[in-house]
Amino acid sequence: MTEPGMSNAIIWQRQNLRELPKFRDGTTYLYLEHTRLEQDGRGVRAYHPEGMVTLPAASLSVLLLGPGCSVSHEAVKALSDTGCSLLWVGEGGVRLYASGLGETRSAARLQRQALLWANPQSRLRVVRQMYAMRFPEGLPPDLTLEQIRGREGARVRDAYARSSQAYGVRWDTRQYKQQDWHRATPVNKAISAGNACLYGLAHAAILSMGYSPALGFIHTGKMLSFVYDVADLYKLEVVLPVAFREAATPGDDLERRVRTGLRDHMTKLRLLERMAADLLRLLGGDDTDPNSTAPGDLWDPEGHAAGGVNHAGHDS
Structure with missing residues (x-):
């Protein structure tokens, strides 16, 4: 056109x-x-x-x-x-x-993510950081991972109960079956639609910052494991208020109203800026993206060799 x-x-x-x-x-x-x-x-x-x-x-x-x-x-x-x-x-x-492809063209952050993910000690450290971010009061350092997961489960349960009471929406349990989508309760539909939007935003943040959506620290074994890790940092704060509010509001187009409400809520919370800063804080690295037009280095066990040059020397 x-x-x-x-x-x-x-x-x-x-x-x-x-x-x-x-x-x-x-x-x-x-x-x-x-x-x-x-x-x-x-x-x-x-x-x-x-x-x-x-x-x-x-x-x-x-x-x-x-x-x-x-x-x-x-x-x-x-x-x-x-x-x-x-x-x-x-x-x-x-x-x-x-x-599709994100914005960055450098593999530096992906390589650092892989190093942290592959080492059990550093991976556990990132896992603890991710859980600690969800508790403003912090977590005792001597808790086992199983104990931390128990506290997280209680936090999620209490958040659903508070939202149910605040918006007057009955809450029984979280249910989502892809095959029975139209039989789900309105609040479960609203939460699922909101979570999907949050997953999409987290996925875009991960790709744009140069990380892998597959190398999750808490979640594992799926191509979107790290997407679930990142989304869970904000899910209760971002999705639940909008989902319960729209489920309590009469009218059609529930999923559309949730998406529209989430867009406004995410903008108000400056969620994109928070995601970028939190990813850098969790996985380290700086806020710069190397020159995408420069050739990449060549791997060498004694240190990287310069790429884009002829290494034959004068004897060839």
């Missing part, structure tokens, strides 16, 4: 990734259904039966693509070049099926 009088030859200039806003400075997310995305001379446009909008691609952190969405190759390239993560999700955003 081009504007009248605009040349079809060059309609997108590749931007310098280092000059774009950092992930935590961007907006939260946008969820789309039954929409066609195409590149035009100013970026990416979204065509929906109700109209057309130009997406704020340079400041958009994650784009959730629901059922009925189609994306042109050039639109994917344009969004990727601005650092926007594309997530293909199920109806209502309750499942995440696939994801």
